[in-house]
Amino acid sequence: MNGPALKPAARIFELALGQMLWGRRALFMAVVAGAPVVLALILRLTFASGSAVFIVNGNRVDTESIFTTAVSVLYLRFIVPALGVYYGTSLIADEIEDKTITYLFVRPISRGAIVLGKYLAYLVCANAVVLPSAAIVFAIAVPVAGMGRLLEMLLQELGRAALGLAAYGALFTLAGVSFKRPLVGGLIFVFGWEQMALVLPGYLRRLTVAYYLQTPETGVFVLLAVVVAAIGASIWTIEHREYVLQQ
Amino acid sequence: MIVTTEHLSKWYGHVSGLNDVSVTVGEGVTGLLGPNGAGKSTFMKIVTGQLRPSTGTLRVFGEPIWGHPEQYQRLGFCPEQDAFYEQMTALAWIAAMARLHGMDQDTADAAARRALATVDMLDVAERKIGSYSKGMRQRVKLAQAIVHDPQLLVLDEPLNGMDPIMRRRTIRLIRDWGREGRSVIVSSHILHEIESMTSTVLLIHNGRVVAEGDIHQIRGLIDAHPHQVSIRAQDPQAVARHLLGGDEVTSVRFEEGVVVVETAKPDAFYTRLTRLAASGEAGPIEEIASPDDTLQAVFSYLVKS
Numbered sequence: 001m002n003g004p005a006l007k008p009a010a011r012i013f014e015l016a017l018g019q020m021l022w023g024r025r026a027l028f029m030a031v032v033a034g035a036p037v038v039l040a041l042i043l044r045l046t047f048a049s050g051s052a053v054f055i056v057n058g059n060r061v062d063t064e065s066i067f068t069t070a071v072s073v074l075y076l077r078f079i080v081p082a083l084g085v086y087y088g089t090s091l092i093a094d095e096i097e098d099k100t101i102t103y104l105f106v107r108p109i110s111r112g113a114i115v116l117g118k119y120l121a122y123l124v125c126a127n128a129v130v131l132p133s134a135a136i137v138f139a140i141a142v143p144v145a146g147m148g149r150l151l152e153m154l155l156q157e158l159g160r161a162a163l164g165l166a167a168y169g170a171l172f173t174l175a176g177v178s179f180k181r182p183l184v185g186g187l188i189f190v191f192g193w194e195q196m197a198l199v200l201p202g203y204l205r206r207l208t209v210a211y212y213l214q215t216p217e218t219g220v221f222v223l224l225a226v227v228v229a230a231i232g233a234s235i236w237t238i239e240h241r242e243y244v245l246q247q
Numbered sequence: 248m249i250v251t252t253e254h255l256s257k258w259y260g261h262v263s264g265l266n267d268v269s270v271t272v273g274e275g276v277t278g279l280l281g282p283n284g285a286g287k288s289t290f291m292k293i294v295t296g297q298l299r300p301s302t303g304t305l306r307v308f309g310e311p312i313w314g315h316p317e318q319y320q321r322l323g324f325c326p327e328q329d330a331f332y333e334q335m336t337a338l339a340w341i342a343a344m345a346r347l348h349g350m351d352q353d354t355a356d357a358a359a360r361r362a363l364a365t366v367d368m369l370d371v372a373e374r375k376i377g378s379y380s381k382g383m384r385q386r387v388k389l390a391q392a393i394v395h396d397p398q399l400l401v402l403d404e405p406l407n408g409m410d411p412i413m414r415r416r417t418i419r420l421i422r423d424w425g426r427e428g429r430s431v432i433v434s435s436h437i438l439h440e441i442e443s444m445t446s447t448v449l450l451i452h453n454g455r456v457v458a459e460g461d462i463h464q465i466r467g468l469i470d471a472h473p474h475q476v477s478i479r480a481q482d483p484q485a486v487a488r489h490l491l492g493g494d495e496v497t498s499v500r501f502e503e504g505v506v507v508v509e510t511a512k513p514d515a516f517y518t519r520l521t522r523l524a525a526s527g528e529a530g531p532i533e534e535i536a537s538p539d540d541t542l543q544a545v546f547s548y549l550v551k552s
C-alpha cells in the first residue's frame with residue numbers, strides 16, 4: 001500500500017474508531033477487559049484482610065504468581081483471542097451483514113484502505129483496553145515493594161498481549177472478508193483447536209497463535225509474519241471479491 | 248454518453264440477474280422501470296462497480312468501473328437498502344463520507360450541511376439517524392449520494408417510504424438535477440413516479456431490457472390496468488372517507504393500519520392525495536407505497552406481445 005492510499009485508510013480509521021468506541025461491541029470489550037480487574041481486586045482484598053490463604057501443591061500462592069497466572073491464562077488464552085475473534089471477524093463482516101459496506105465501496109478509496117483502516121482502529125481500540133487492564137491487575141496484585149523488580153516482566157507480558165491482539169485480529173480479519181459467518185468458525189479455532197493442539201504431541205501446536213505467544217524468542221517474528229500475510233491476503237480478497245448483499 | 252453497456256450479463260451461480268443488456272445513458276434523468284426482481288438493482292450495482300459483469304462490457308465516463316475507485320469522485324449512489332450507522336448523527340455521517348472524497352474536515356462539514364439542506368434535513372441534522380422516520384432516512388441516503396456533487400447519480404428506489412409531500416419535493420429535486428446537466432439513473436416499480444421525473448425510460452423485466460425510450464408509449468397500457476396504492480396513516484378511516492368522494496377511486500379496503508385504494512386514474516389520484524396530505528384534514532399520512540401488481544401485468548403483456 002503506497003503513501004496516497006494511507007490517507008484514505010486514516011479516514012476509515014477515524015470513522016471505525018468512533019464506531020468501535022460507541023458501537024454495540026464496546027460493552028463486550030469493557031466487560032471482558034474489566035473482569036480480571038474486578039477479580040484482582042477481590043483477591044487483593046481477601047489477602048489484605050488475611051481471611052484467606054491460597055495453597056497450591058503445598059505452596060502458598062503469592063500475588064506475583066497471581067499476576068503471571070492472570071496474564072498467561074486469562075489474558076493470553078482467553079481475553080486476547082476472544083477480542084481478536086469478536087472484533088476481527090466483525091470488521092468487514094458486520095458492514096456486509098448490516099449492508100452499510102455499500103457506502104464505503106462507492107467512495108474514491110481502494111477497498112484495501114477500508115480493511116487497513118478498520119484493522120488499525122481495532123488494534124488501537126483493543127490495546128487501549130487490554131493493556132491498561134493488565135497494568136491495573138499488575139498494580140493491584142503486586143506489592144509496591146516488588147513492582148520495580150517485576151516491571152520488566154510486566155512490559156514483556158504487555159508486549160505479548162499486544163502481539164496476540166495483532167495476530168488474532170489479522171487472522172480473523174481475513175476470515176471476515178472471506179466467509180459469510182466467520183464468528184462461529186473463529187470461536188471453534190481459538191477455543192477448540194488451539195486448546196486441543198497445545199496439549200497434543202508433535203508439531204500440531206505450531207499451527208496455533210497461542211504456541212508462538214508462549215515462545216516469544218522466535219514467536220515474535222512468526223507472528224509478525226502472520227500479521228503481514230493475513231492483512232495482505234485480506235486486502236487482496238476484498239479487492240477481488242464480489243459481495244452480493246441480499247435485499 | 249455517460250454510461251454504455253454492451254451485451255452485459257450477470258449470473259449469480261445458475262440464476263440470471265441480467266441478460267444481454269446493451270444500453271446507453273446520457274445526460275438528464277433516465278428511469279429504470281420494472282417489477283421487483285426484474286434486475287434493476289443488479290444493473291445499478293454493476294453500473295456503480297459493486298458487482299462485476301459476468302460477460303459483456305460496461306463503461307462509465309468511458310472507463311471501466313470495477314477496480315477503479317477514482318471513478319466514484321464523479322458518481323453518487325443511493326442504495327435501496329435501509330442500512331445506516333444508526334448511532335451517528337446525519338451530519339457526522341455525511342461529513343465522514345465527504346472526508347472519504349478527500350475533503351478536509353471544514354470542507355466536509357460544509358458539504359454535508361449543503362447536502363442535508365438540499366433534502367430539507369438540516370434542521371434535524373444533529374439527531375442520531377436511528378431516531379429518524381423512514382422518509383427522513385431516505386432523504387439522508389440521498390444526501391450522502393450528492394455530498395461530493397457528482398456528475399452521475401444512481402438512485403435505487405429513492406422515493407420508497409416517503410410521505411406524499413416529500414415525494415413531490417424529491418421528484419422536483421431529481422428533475423432539477425437532470426436539468427442541471429447531470430446524468431441521473433433512477434429506478435422504481437411505479438410508473439407514475441418515473442413519469443413525473445422523466446420521459447426517458449428503460450423497461451426491464453426478467454433481467455432483460457424489454458423497451459427503452461419514451462414513456463408515453465406504455466402509458467396507455469398502464470391506464471388499462473387498475474392501480475393500487477397502500478397508504479399508512481394515523482387515521483386510515485379518515486383518509487378513506489376523504490378519498491372516497493372522488494371519481495378516480497374505484498375501491499377501498501383496510502389492511503392492518505393501512506388503507507389500500509384502487510384507482511384507474513393514478514395521476515389524478517396522486518394529485519388529490521398530495522393535497523390531502525398537505526391540508527392535514529385527514530391527519531398525518533406517514534407512508535405511501537404501490538404494490539407492483541400493475542406493472543407486472545403490463546410487463547407480462549409486453550413480453551407476450
